[in-house]
Amino acid sequence: MSPLLPDTRPRRVLALATLVGTIGKGIFLTSGVLYFTRSAHLPVKQVGIGLSVAGFISVAIGIFAGYLADRRGARGIYVASLVLGGLATAGFCLVSSFWPFLVVASLAAAAQGAGLIARGPLIRRYGGKRPQEFRAYIQSVTNVGISVGAAVAGWAAQADTRSAYLLIVVGNAVLLLASAAIMLCLPPVPPEVPAEGPRWLALRDRPYIALSLLDGILSIQYRVLTVAIPLWLVSQTSAPRWLISAIVIANTAIVVLFQVRASKSIDSPRAAGLTLRRSGVAFLISCVAIAWSAGVPTWVAVIMLVIATVVHSVGELWQAAGGFEISFELAPSHSQGQYLGVFGIGLGLAESFGPALLTSLCIGLGKPGWYIVGLLFLAAGLAQPAAVRWAERTRHIYREPAAPKAPGVPSDSSSSAA
Template sequence: MPHLMPAAGPQRVIAASNFVYTVGSGLYLTAGVLYFTQAVHLPAHQVGLGLAIAGFVSLVMGIAVGHLADRRGARGIYATTLLVQALATAGFVLADSFWPFVVAVCVATGAKAAGLAARSPLIRHYGGDRPQEFRAYLRAMTNVGISLGALLAGWAVQVGTLTAYQLLVIGNAIAFAASAAILVLLPSTPPAPVAHGPRRLALRDRPYLLLTALDGIMAIQFKVLTVAIPLWLVVATTAPHWLVSGTMLVNTVIVIVFQVRASRSVDSPAAGGIAYRRAGVAFLIACSLISLSAGMPTWAAATLLMTAVVVHAVGELWHSAGGFEVSFALAPEHATGQYLGVFGLGAGLAEAFGPGLLIALCITWGRPGWYVVGALFALTGLAAPFAVRWAQRHQHDRRTHLQTAWKEAAA
């Protein structure tokens, strides 16, 4: 298991800020929807529509703010996104009807996407020789923080009063503000040097856009655990319902313990492509096991589901490690924020469309849908190594062009 905190220095500051932030995220992820439906009494379909609108708003924020972080310095931009997210989250307590809810959740979700992009140059600048490995460490600690936040949120859900839910929201906002305050301890980062080339370089990088699309398809796997498996377990199997919590716990523990270790072996773009391919195979196996759990005796259904969750978690480790590697290694240093903002589009689209797709295929259609989803993951994984090689050739050509431009400018 990774050390609780890195050695003293910028990495520890970033890790501490990330940990506090994810405790707040755990509060919201666990009970955010329940707050609006149970405490504010908004209809579930309105909450779903508002979250979908917010998801689309967030897609454009990452690119714009990532580019701004490259040009103006990442620390200040990242801290600002955290403060905006804190204020928007605190505004939830005033959102007593649909449109105020939409405004608040759009600002909060947009600031979240912007913050992820703005943080990327910090990870690259302070992540040492292997920023991808430091990013994997942050993901492991994210799972720890979210787990703690989920435990705290359980109190609000159990009490169920408006006051309890409002305390949860305020606690979430305070965590985001505290995360921003911790960044004061981080040395400021200089803006990236302005390079020759188009202003929106990442949006013109077709190989990188292809990798973004492939990662977005693969990112639907995150919703398998949080959407498809719980619904399938309840409506299609005889497994005990409390096993939903067990699947989440097993996945979280595996990620906390093994994510850094898995990322150490993925140390080049080529290795990242292979990791995607392995992940696709693992997801295909997991989806097949889940489909077989329908109609089984209770013990057999539970065994198949838990085995599938373990296999799925291994695929998740490979998918995340591959994504960390290719997204950083194939992004030019002077445009890290912009490129990682673009790469986040894939996960954003998976967030917006993944739940509906999985419900339609795996729950409404049933067992055949699980095989279709598994095959989709496997084919995506098979395509990844070819996309990586195309992106590497493009990266080499881009570097050659920039070197020629710099020489001409210096002459």
């Protein structure tokens, strides 16, 4: 097992905490909606509205959490977010109406968003010379954890009883608290920048914000396999329904096995921009293949969907690897937290708007909708290299904060004059 494990204790702690926490996430991602609708008896529309509002709150909190991580220490913010997430998740057991559900869901989503952002500086700190590779490893661990959680949630969905659903809610809460306890094995991380350092610098960095939004468009792809394809397969193709599970399993296996390898060849923001451009092309090809799976014999539909899944998964590898490089390397070291929080805006918007966009276009319009979505992915990918060059040209504006002067040391202008 040693080649599969990180080579330092801090990395192993981070990986274990991630695995434990994401098992809980996988449980809730798979069966959370079932709990709200079948156990808490909330209307589907209210659940959708509540989760969307919680998603927007998560985006805003992520930026603030990154700011705090820079100034208060990333480990403390990460642990606090895990504890809050565990307590909020346990609070779902008491939910039986819309407004309490909205409050608890917002707290849980805010904690999750804050945790993802606060973990970024920790990956940067303990990732060595190539933190992107360690980030890719963490991504693989995340996929493993979510898959395990999804398998556990399948039992609850099959049982379809309140006791089973309550058990998975409590299990998710316990796993989040366990993840927080594991993180306490890491020593506290000192702040990256003093309290008087630059405030909200990332929100003024237009090239970086543009890259975040472009990444958000590409990130809609995360909902293609879990939202659009299942609905498309059932309503528009003759493919067997078990293929839905096979598609998710195949995608997970590809990401787990090849994410680290895909990140090794990306050693600069420009290389990342070119990789993101390739991901846009891959997503277009995948969307076309999915569209062509309708109205054809079953065996042809299966082949087209398998091809689409493999090509889409390769595009996902490229997009994740390119996004890791850009988000880290174009962020000043003194503001890693708030920059990663801003980069998360795109993903947050994709999480909120992606399902509605995909269902309205791909399911509502049929084949033309898939072509539109594919072209949207292509346009976002093609724009990445130019956006990266723009960001590189402006990095000098967001330089390191000046070190505080010791008493009696002359100013720069005095020194120059001398």
